[in-house]
Amino acid sequence: MNGPQSAPPRRGPRLGAAAPRRRGCDMPLVEVTLSEGRDPAAIRALIHEVHAAVERSIGSPAQSIRVIVREVPRTHWAAGDQTLAERDAAEKGD
Numbered sequence: 001m002n003g004p005q006s007a008p009p010r011r012g013p014r015l016g017a018a019a020p021r022r023r024g025c026d027m028p029l030v031e032v033t034l035s036e037g038r039d040p041a042a043i044r045a046l047i048h049e050v051h052a053a054v055e056r057s058i059g060s061p062a063q064s065i066r067v068i069v070r071e072v073p074r075t076h077w078a079a080g081d082q083t084l085a086e087r088d089a090a091e092k093g094d
Contacts, residue, residue, distance in 0.1 A: 028054050029066040035084050036071040043069055 030050050034043075047067045054065050074084035082090075 026060050027064045027066065028058065028060050029068065030054060031068045031070065033070045033072060035077050036073050038071070043071075 032046065032050065047069060050067050051062070051065050054060055054067075055062055074088065077084045
């Protein structure tokens with residue numbers, strides 16, 4: 001044996017360096033969950049802005065970026081054991 005061997009050099013990206021792009025497997029998926037009730041044009045604008053941010057920030061091909069917007073009824077979304085619908089009703093009663 002020829003003595004201790006050193007560990008192989010790290011091959012990952014340097015801190016602060018852009019991650020290498022791998023062709024063929026770059027298909028980012030961004031999911032946004034919102035309470036129900038926004039105008040369809042506002043949701044379309046959100047999709048456009050999220051898509052543009054992904055394309056700009058990580059360089060994914062435009063056709064491979066997926067954006068899903070889920071709208072949840074205000075009766076099905078709660079914080080602090082109070083649904084958004086209950087909170088809305090309480091605010092109207094003030």
